[in-house]
Amino acid sequence: MLLLIQYTLIFASVLILVALGGCFSEHSGVINIGLEGIMVMGALGGALMMKYLPESAPAAVVILLVVLASVLVGMVFSLLLGVAAINFNADQTLVGTALNLLGPAAAVVIVRAINMAENPDNVSSTVAYKVAKKAFLVRIGKFEFSWFMLFALLILIASYIVLYKTRFGLRLMACGEHPQAADSVGINVFKMRYAGVLISGALGGLGGLVYITAGVSEWKFENGVAGFGFLALAVMIFGQWKPVNIGLAALLFGLFRALSNVYTGFDALVALKLPSTLYNMFPYIISLIVLVFVSKNSRAPKAEGIPYDKGQR
Template sequence: MTALAEAPLTVVPPQRKRKIPGWALGMIGVAGAIALLSTTSYLTGVPQLTSTGTIQTAVRLALPILLAGLGGLWAERAGVVNIGLEGMMIMGTWGAAWAGYQWGPWAALIAAAVFGALGGLLHAIATVTFGVNHIVSGVAINLLGAGLTKYLSTLLFFPISHNPRESPAVPKFDTYSAGGLSDWLGSLEADQRVGISDVAGILRGLVTGVSPLTMLAVVFVVGSYLVLWRTRFGLRLRSCGENPTAAESLGVNVYLYKYAAVVMSGALAGVGGAALVLNPGNPGYLEGQTNGRGFIGLAAMIFGNWRPGGLLGGAALFGYADGLQLRSGGKTFLALIYGAVLLLAVLVVWQLVRRRWFAAATGIVAAGLLYGVYYSVDEVPSELTAYAPHLVTLVVLAVASQRLRMPAADGVVYRRG
């Protein structure tokens, strides 16, 4: 007994559950989305859900949302809320049309970034230097962007296009396709095999008619992740959004990093505006063509939990909803409602396994209501499909709001010392 009492006690540390890496969760999410769309397409007989044309349109429409969301990511990681993304996009559209008409698409991108960066600089001066409320400053930037571009369009575009709300036609980028691979995927898609043709249609949409701007957007996403999470500069910038006082005590120039982040935010939003002007479906600058995409980009950033990978998924979702209503119309959206019923059924089973009875009951009620809509109408009215991206934004934010964690000092007015 004495020997046992004197024996040292060894404490076994509790085993921590291994978390699934973020990239793996993303791949699982992509595979699940493709499986859901494939199943829905087969059960409803609507191949447009995964067709090449729908995916191509979705990619083009997701680009401005993605770039605007990246702009919001840079600003908010430094602690500055950028509600002014919409205004900076509007300024980017005008700058892209003005330079692109004269010198081509690459000049359009540069001018759009400069005009957007000027909007970001103005937002930084107001919020960082003078301590103006971030929301108030952002709303002012939105109003300024709309008013300034309207004045400049009347002054410079009207003598050429004879329309103060439209620019002359702007040259577009050439597009590129993966020749043999695209043809092979096209033959698989035409066979209409369950699952295989759906995957082929999605992949063909991603490798056919690719613009240099699409490639540049992918570089921006990867580059933003590497800079913000894998460099000393990024660590210091993110510290300004988490605890600027502690960052200052360690020698970080908080004002400088906030300025750099907000100016970069405006430049990315401006390039997002250029993506609208350089879209093959648009002749050039059109008044009101952003149509709230700056706010949708902000929603995509929030959905992505202030990280580039999640933002990419959110932009793809909103771009797909927008592209679907442009390409296919009400019947395809009705099929998408059926897909939402299938998704809710899977979630209900998952909640039952976890014994979350209230969540399961709520899911059952929601699935029943959606199936009632699907059963009772022949197609979704065009008045609703036109606002599909905005409706999807509201639903996604409502669902994702429970797992979000914004930077701790996001939106807090900082004063040195």
């Protein structure tokens, strides 16, 4: 049971971070379905930082530098969406799809190039980070606490405060609801949309780092992030673009994802003799079922996905 709670919290942390990233972007008016690709690139930045940091580096320094690397790489990669969608009015769904294809492919090429430069016979797309990963973990009895769990909780609280209690958040949401009205009172819609996209890149990149460090000490980037970017989008929609609801939805989806890791520890589940692949499918099956019932009543920001034209009123 303790292991189930541990995995539920770490997978929920991934979903909270990435779904909140999508929430900020869509509240600004930009649909970001490229979260999958952003997660992979953020994971790449964090993994390479962990690989090359000296083993003697203090834990606090490791945490700070690795998180910064993931966040910055995620933000830079998300700029591709920002420039295409905001400056050139490109179709946001197509750009996001392109990011999802580009991210994993670019990560594999970069990692293989690095590995081959170090050893010409090593053509794998794997990055190992066993030593640096320990900085993020704290043993509390049999429970393995990850600092990422705390990060996700703090960011969830901060997101609620920023969106509903600050001028920045209210202006951001105004740009996703009625950008012309926001512009008429002096709000720079383009800057606010860039802010939303960059925040989504930062949180998506951090979510990718959390995912690849969940229970393993190396990551093969050919595997991507197993559709967690799309699962986070389902969490965001199920949570109705509201931080608190997103947190609760992430716990539900995280529980079903955790079952695939620990179901062998429950006699009742083992007795069912279900194939392990079915447990891996659970969160995605649940997401489809949930979206069938929720999508009709969901209320997305009115202006999301619509390029802003200053001349339109």
